[in-house]
Amino acid sequence: MNKDIIKLTNLVKDYNTLNKKIEVLKKIxxxxxxxxxxxxxxxSGSGKSTLVKILGLMDxxxxxxxxLFNNExxxxxxxxxxxxxxxxxxxxxxxxxxxxxxxxxxxxxxxxLFNAEISKKERKEKAKELLKKVGLENRLTHFPSDLSGGxxxxxxxxxxxxxxxxxxxxxxxxxxxxxxNEKIIFKLLKEMSNEGKCVIVVSHSDxxxxxxxxxxxxxxxxxxxxxxxx
Amino acid sequence: MxxxxxxxxxxxxxxxxxxxxxIAIITLLLTLSxxxxxxxxxxxxxxxxxxxxxxxxxxxxxxHENNSNEKSIQELKKVDHILEVYNPNYASRAIYSNINLxxxxxxxxxxxxxxxxxxxxxxxxxxxxxxxxxxxxxxxFYPDSSIYEFNIDKNKIIHKDESIxxxxxxxxxxxxxxxNSKDKYNDxxxxxxxxxxxxxxxxxxxxxxxxxxxxxxxxMIEIVNKSxxxxxxxxxxxxxxxxxxxxxxxxxxxQLINLGYEVNEETRVYIDKNLINTVKIISxxxxxxxxxxxxxxxxxxxxxxxxxxxxxxxxxRACGYTKNQIIICQSLELLTELIISFIISILTEIIVxxxxxxxxxxxxxxxxLDISNNILYFIMFFSIIIVLSFLxxxxxxxxxxxxxxxxxxxxxxxxxxxxxxxxxIKKVGLFSIIFIITFILLCLINIILKx
Numbered sequence: 001m002n003k004d005i006i007k008l009t010n011l012v013k014d015y016n017t018l019n020k021k022i023e024v025l026k027k028i029x030x031x032x033x034x035x036x037x038x039x040x041x042x043x044s045g046s047g048k049s050t051l052v053k054i055l056g057l058m059d060x061x062x063x064x065x066x067x068l069f070n071n072e073x074x075x076x077x078x079x080x081x082x083x084x085x086x087x088x089x090x091x092x093x094x095x096x097x098x099x100x101x102x103x104x105x106x107x108x109x110x111x112x113l114f115n116a117e118i119s120k121k122e123r124k125e126k127a128k129e130l131l132k133k134v135g136l137e138n139r140l141t142h143f144p145s146d147l148s149g150g151x152x153x154x155x156x157x158x159x160x161x162x163x164x165x166x167x168x169x170x171x172x173x174x175x176x177x178x179x180x181n182e183k184i185i186f187k188l189l190k191e192m193s194n195e196g197k198c199v200i201v202v203s204h205s206d207x208x209x210x211x212x213x214x215x216x217x218x219x220x221x222x223x224x225x226x227x228x229x230x
Numbered sequence: 231m232x233x234x235x236x237x238x239x240x241x242x243x244x245x246x247x248x249x250x251x252x253i254a255i256i257t258l259l260l261t262l263s264x265x266x267x268x269x270x271x272x273x274x275x276x277x278x279x280x281x282x283x284x285x286x287x288x289x290x291x292x293x294h295e296n297n298s299n300e301k302s303i304q305e306l307k308k309v310d311h312i313l314e315v316y317n318p319n320y321a322s323r324a325i326y327s328n329i330n331l332x333x334x335x336x337x338x339x340x341x342x343x344x345x346x347x348x349x350x351x352x353x354x355x356x357x358x359x360x361x362x363x364x365x366x367x368x369x370x371f372y373p374d375s376s377i378y379e380f381n382i383d384k385n386k387i388i389h390k391d392e393s394i395x396x397x398x399x400x401x402x403x404x405x406x407x408x409x410n411s412k413d414k415y416n417d418x419x420x421x422x423x424x425x426x427x428x429x430x431x432x433x434x435x436x437x438x439x440x441x442x443x444x445x446x447x448x449x450m451i452e453i454v455n456k457s458x459x460x461x462x463x464x465x466x467x468x469x470x471x472x473x474x475x476x477x478x479x480x481x482x483x484x485q486l487i488n489l490g491y492e493v494n495e496e497t498r499v500y501i502d503k504n505l506i507n508t509v510k511i512i513s514x515x516x517x518x519x520x521x522x523x524x525x526x527x528x529x530x531x532x533x534x535x536x537x538x539x540x541x542x543x544x545x546x547r548a549c550g551y552t553k554n555q556i557i558i559c560q561s562l563e564l565l566t567e568l569i570i571s572f573i574i575s576i577l578t579e580i581i582v583x584x585x586x587x588x589x590x591x592x593x594x595x596x597x598x599l600d601i602s603n604n605i606l607y608f609i610m611f612f613s614i615i616i617v618l619s620f621l622x623x624x625x626x627x628x629x630x631x632x633x634x635x636x637x638x639x640x641x642x643x644x645x646x647x648x649x650x651x652x653x654x655i656k657k658v659g660l661f662s663i664i665f666i667i668t669f670i671l672l673c674l675i676n677i678i679l680k681x
Contacts, residue, residue, distance in 0.1 A: 049636070050636075053634075053636040056548065056635075058635035058636050058639075059634050059635070059636045060634075078552060082547070082551060082552040083550065085547075085548065085549070085550040086549065086551075087550070089550075091549075093545075093548075093639065095541065097541050097544070097545045097639075099242070099542055101241065102241065102242065109238075110238070110546070111549035111550060113235050113238070114550070114555050120233065120234060159549070
């Protein structure tokens, strides 16, 4: 059975500045599988964030194909790309961006509000379950201001899992965290990949090598697998 | 609409202090404008009622140098739209009676009563069935000199069971008519006559005070003649003409001028139009200032709010919210804030209105000082604010969410921008409140000085 859930074919992303065109991604061909933990590395400005934003349907490629579950998704309408994001993709950012006026449970419920497949009753239960999964069962009604950075990022992870996505994309998820919290976050993401999700993490940290199955490097606009020296 | 979305909006409003500042400012502005609308409408209604219902506003003096009173009365009664013609000496008399129920001093006004001048009685006899020595009084009878003050004690009102069949003794002073007398004003005798209240009329229909009673025209003439103030009624050539409707006054005046009469340009009682216009202008300006201030305050508030929540909007987009769903969530929050302001304003308005109605304008309550009819105007006014807010809100949100999600998530709002947005809201709010209060005070001072 084909385990590919993401297939990129000749994916290109250009940015036009005043004087010239900058090619950030150059004809990328790659497939991402279920149940794998991918670490994407590369120097600053190499296009890692651009790549994951295209993967997360938050930006469109200039050219090339992006197949998500064999559906071409690179040029979708707002409504459809929103649907794909809600249904299949969970996103974790360096900044947690939690709603400061909602507690942990309420923040996790937010992505489920427009998901008709989850009933009102189920939402709260699911949010509790997810927070328990990320080790925050004692922080359910705490507000972001009462949580540490690591705890806030775990709430953000629980939020990204709210609609049971198949793909989890994390852009520098531990960029604002200390080593101890970094380990907790990567461990959690590893658990997600073990549960069958495709986890794609952009990180500068070497710690990610310990948890990733495949290490990718983005260099000069090209994506290639590298030995991560685990 | 999902309950969770609404409850999230309410929770966010409840937990975010800055929302309460904006609710407080909008509430204050709405309350002020609602009060203006209420007074504007009630003032209009009161004037309209007075002019249309009270015959004094449709009565004016006429004079014909060649006609006797008798001849003029006969001639004038034939003119279209003229209800009644009578000698002004017999129009009314303020008088003291022996009524001292509920500690009232018995001060009342007796009026010249004919079928055309008196509303149909709601209890007992009507004016056309009245016999001599009988009178018709208001069903909420209040014979006291305090009737001309703002407050009347409602507990002292004489209701129909007490007043009907009550014998009222009227005591009229008769002054010495000898102009050579040295002690003219101290040389007073009294003429006393008893009347029985046999009918009650609704004084709100013709906007009479609650102490004005009608007696037969013949009784009135006799009383006035006995009290010796008129020496020769037939030589007195000024007459009062009562017109059926206020809009017919000009037509009647023209006809009378054509018949050779000198016609007084003003009605016997009239409203100071300058005062009315001043009140109307004040109300209109305040309402316009409130709309403009609310627009500016909400515009800046929404701008600030959306800019501060920009990254969160990006997260919502990343979570799979469509643009419209984000607009729904954000607008719902704004709508909830405005509805809270509206409800508090309406409640404040009702409380202030009840206080004013019962403690300040107590005397005028019978003319129907009312708030219920104004609710529609409040809703219309509030709708303008809501539509404006939604327009600004959706434009601001769209400006942000039309960008790519990565752009929304990457752009940072600097601190000075946040600070300046907040300062604008505070300044506009403070300015408009100070402006409105100063404006009201200046107008009040102006009115007081004019008086």
